[in-house]
Amino acid sequence: MRAVALSSTKSSSKLSTLRIQVPRKLKPLLAPKRYKGAYGGRGGAKSHFFAEQAILRCIQAQTRVVCIREVQSSIKDSVRQLLIDKIAKFGVQTMFDVLDAEIRGPHGSLIVFKGMQSYNATNVKSLEAYDVAWVEEAQTFSQHSLDLLRPTIRKEGSELWFSWNPRFKTDPVDMFFRKNPPPDAVSVMVNWRDNPWFPDVLYREMAHDFVDDEDKAEHTWNGAYGTSQGAILAKWVNRAEREGRINDEIVYDPEGAAIEISSDIGFHDTATWWYWQRVKGGFHLLKYEGESGYDADDWIDIIKGNLESTGMRLGKIWLPHDARAKTFQSKHTTAERFLSAFGAGKVDVVPQSKKLDQIGAARAVMAKCAFNATACEDGLDGLRAWEYDYNEETQVFSREPKHNWASHPSDGFAYGAQVMSVVEYEAPPQEPDWNNLETIGTLNDAWMDHSRTVSAHRRM
Known part of the structure; x- marks a missing residue:
């Protein structure tokens, strides 16, 4: 609980005390820090905490706050109503003027609401004098917006607040706070269990969600990385993790089947490679790697180096169907260059098929897969993030996956799943002892x- 002395010049000069209760889990965010993050599932009081802190700062001293979303089509998309509710909760309505596009407070304080899609390198400078930038729904905040906002909020002692429900490990806000945060950053994970005021009505809703769809509920309520409505493989990856099929004990068996490598390859585009080993009853995914800007000859050297350094025996490299196409950069196709480098019988091309068939194969095979957690981490992130394209106008998901960074590791996996599902590995019969x-x-x-x-x- 935190006590704050208040004085209202609009109604009276009487000094009163306002007591604000804060969940214990959010206490680290009360200390001064340049960057503050609160992430987790629904009901953790993240937005309520930052809304109350914004109102308190405006009451204590002149404070300018900009409340930001990546896209804000109208004021209804903002946290404006939540701030109005907090003003009413504290009983300080006489200290604030609530207007359509802004809230004016004591000492010349000001709260405005913006969408980052309306800013560029020139007009974003209008935010330089602000004390606080609060980014709500920060999981959708783009890297461009983050790079634009950080140097703009430059007033001495200014802070940037971020509240979000984690979606993908690769979202810019997660990369910033959870992978390599700067020394002047603090973030906390807070969920419904950490909220002492979590209402019974939400508890009943949460219990129903866990019965109805456990994967979705883990994201919605427990802050797990998400399975969006349009997610293609995330549910299957999460199931593999729950069943213990993603760990660092999945390693190459020198006495087992030879390694097969599936890929999604392109010149000056991201190329991805999955290293498979067939085992009895399924498949072990031993390694994933992907990079952009390399051509076929570069990848040939990299793959040979990987095989030599690990002692893995190569069975076959599976290239995508377009590997037969010639490019302007070479007289030979990608398939021809790989055949020349690895020899006949070591390279083949995945037959062309419909995307829905590829997705079906990937889902079917995923149930039989185990992954090395460290060596496949980036690839698994891509599988979790693979999703169908969404039409904002019709508000309907298409039958085609969105083409972004996640489509490359996912296509490479799906191509491999097509051929892996045709013939499964059977261990050779052992001679009786x-x-x-x-x-x-x-x-x-x-x-x-x-x-x-x-x-x-x-x-x-």
């Missing part, structure tokens, strides 16, 4: 059972 008495006993028992069955049939 004749020195093992238990084995001999088992074989004798089986032979006696067989003999009795044959005798019974003869008597019939």
